[in-house]
Amino acid sequence: MFIRKLLNVRSHYHLRRWVSTDPLSFQNKKLQSYLESLRLEYYALRVSAAGNNSEYARLSRLDGVVNALEQHRALQRNITSEQDMAVEKDEDMRALMQEENNVYTDLLQKQEDALLKELLTLSDDELYPALIFEVNAGAGGQEAMLFAYELYNMYTSFFDHMGWQYDEFAHETTDIGGLRHANLIVHDSEAYQWLRYEAGVHRVQRVPATEKAGRIHTSTASITVIPRPADVHVHIAERDLKIETKRASGAGGQHVNTTDSAVRIVHLPTGLAVEAQSERSQLKNRELAIKRLHAKLMQQQLESAEASTQATRKAQQGNLNRNEKIRTYNFVQDRVTDHRVQKGGTQHNLSGFLDGGQQLSGLIERLQLENRRAKLVELLETWQPPKEAADMN
Incomplete structure (x- = not known):
């Protein structure tokens, strides 16, 4: 009786996974077809990529996805089907088979997570060797400039945390220690994939040191991120x-x-x-x-x-108004809230966040994941299998 119940539970589990409407479920036929097309592309590139830099770069990017896919399929082959278990008359043997299936199912779930992670990073197709990073004070006068200086320190600490090289080429401060604007160039091919999510208006809410009545002031600063393509070079004679x-x-x-x-x-x-x-x-x-x-x-x-660069800067900076923001830093409540994250977008320990270390990188990783998932879902909605694969089906 126990074995029958267990089999029914596992059967229901597999059925639930199979009928999942999640486009990123590994039971989704379109996702499976897309993964197979990547596998075929990978093995074709292994034959043709020699001496072709762009094809070799694509081959390298597909390597992690295909290796994870092959491991996933190897685990699937080790799971005993429900039909094979049904014909087994020995209950002890069926119990052992189910126990093995439980182990392989857990391993399969972990492998699916690893495969999805590899697949999501594949969507980062915008690679640049460097970028221009700007910090500008917005609405709020001197308080906005003090906040801009804190953001500047947070991000340069983050650059150090990530091990990136950077050079500053503009830095205008105020007499009381604020920052009007600063421009830096960050030299790292991974920097754009991280910093692109930081572009926009940042809002601060706190009681300024000069405020005698204890009123909370709201000020803004903006971050602009401009990627530098690999084919842009400057020669200075x-x-x-x-x-x-x-x-x-x-x-x-x-x-x-x-x-x-x-x-x-x-x-x-x-x-x-x-x-x-x-x-x-x-x-x-x-x-x-x-x-x-x-x-x-x-x-x-x-x-x-690029004529679009000015539009990019304008879109990222907005009008620097207080009601335009991607993130709010509330000193009174010791919290930072990212308004783009629907659940769990608020973190406490604001001073730790402003250190530019693990708290900031963790939030950016969350934004990366959500944006990558959205891009992959959008790709799958419009993707059509190659003609040869469609004919085979």
């Missing part, structure tokens, strides 16, 4: 540069007053000018100024080459 040196201004003791360490470079063909004075050495400031000039020229080239 020495003859096109006008280089000037001067004494550094600001705090610095005797060094400021006695050394012409600050460097100003003008790019004559474009009229772009950059300065650097943060280093003690004139040579290091010159190198830093060249990097900033290179990044500015890169940004200028991107904006002239």
Whole structure:
């Protein structure tokens, strides 16, 4: 009797999985057909990809999906069918067969999770070697600039957390420690897939230090992410540069007053000018100024080459109004809420989040997963099997 009940439970389980309406269920015939097309593409590329960089890159990206698919199918072959179990008369043997099936079913579920993860990363087809990252203060005056500076620190800490190299080429601060705007270039092929979800208006709600009545103020800052395609290059000729040196201004003791360490470079063909004075050495400031000039020229080239870039920036920044936001940082309630996540979009321990470490990366991973799932579902809705595969069916 126990064996019969157990078999009925497992049978119901398999039936429930089979009739699932989830387009990403592995019992969905269209998903199975799509996976098989990827497998066939993979083995065809193994024959033809030699010497072809684009085909080899595609082969490398398919490798994880196909390996996970082959393991999934191997596990499926180890599960005894209900028909074979039904003809087995020995109840002890049937119990052993069911026990094995339970083990393989659990392994199959884990393998499906691994296969889906590989399949979802395959949708990241927008790969760029670097990107321009901008932080701009929005509505809220000085409080917005203080918040922009906190965001700047959070993201540069996040860059360090991820091990990315980056260069700053614009940084305008205020007298009280706020930030009007900052531009950086981030050098990593994975950066765009992470930072693209951070673009938009960020809202802060808190009582400013200067607020004597204890009222909560709402301010904004924006993040803009502009990818840099691999085929965009900038060449800077020495003859096109006008280089000037001067004494550094600001705090610095005797060094400021006695050394012409600050460097100003003008790019004559474009009229772009950059300065650097943060280093003690004139040579290091010159190198830093060249990097900033290179990044500015890169940004200028991107904006002239792609008319959509300005539209992208406008869409990401919005009007910087308080009611436009992708995320709210509420200091009074010690929480951060991402408004794009329907369930579980609120986290507490705001100071930990602003450290730019695991809390931030965990939220971005959640956004990545949801966006990848949506892209895959959309792809499957319009995808049609290759003609040869359709004819075989």
